[in-house]
Amino acid sequence: QVQLVESGGGLxxxxxxxRLSCLAxxxxxxxxxxxxxxxxxxxxxxxxxxxxxxGNINYVDSVKGRFTISRDNAKNTVxxxxxxxxxxxxxxxxxxxxxxxxxxxxxxxxxxxxSS
Numbered sequence: 001q002v003q004l005v006e007s008g009g010g011l012x013x014x015x016x017x018x019r020l021s022c023l024a025x026x027x028x029x030x031x032x033x034x035x036x037x038x039x040x041x042x043x044x045x046x047x048x049x050x051x052x053x054x055g056n057i058n059y060v061d062s063v064k065g066r067f068t069i070s071r072d073n074a075k076n077t078v079x080x081x082x083x084x085x086x087x088x089x090x091x092x093x094x095x096x097x098x099x100x101x102x103x104x105x106x107x108x109x110x111x112x113x114x115s116s
Contacts, residue, residue, distance in 0.1 A: 004024055
């Protein structure tokens with residue numbers, strides 16, 4: 001069993017940056033693939049970024065070059081650095097974990113709002 005707690009969301013102007021953090025507890029963090037999903041109002045939840053236990057990374061096309069996912073296994077934490085934010089990035093962002101894909105455990109979500 002894995003518990004996930006996100007932090008770092010908030011309100012930011014277009015072009016700004018935020019860093020989301022997700023602290024994991026309850027199991028061996030390093031063996032899990034970790035992901036960040038987001039869900040905007042009226043839309044389906046989509047996978048934004050994933051980092052495997054071996055460090056392989058993938059992004060959805062809409063965030064490539066702007067978002068960076070990373071993990072610190074010593075701190076049981078995964079991060080999502082979001083730069084050049086756009087209004088269309090507004091959503092609730094969820095941290096996830098699983099093996100082999102990050103869909104087994106979920107955090108409670110953190111709101112990101114990009115608006116002037």
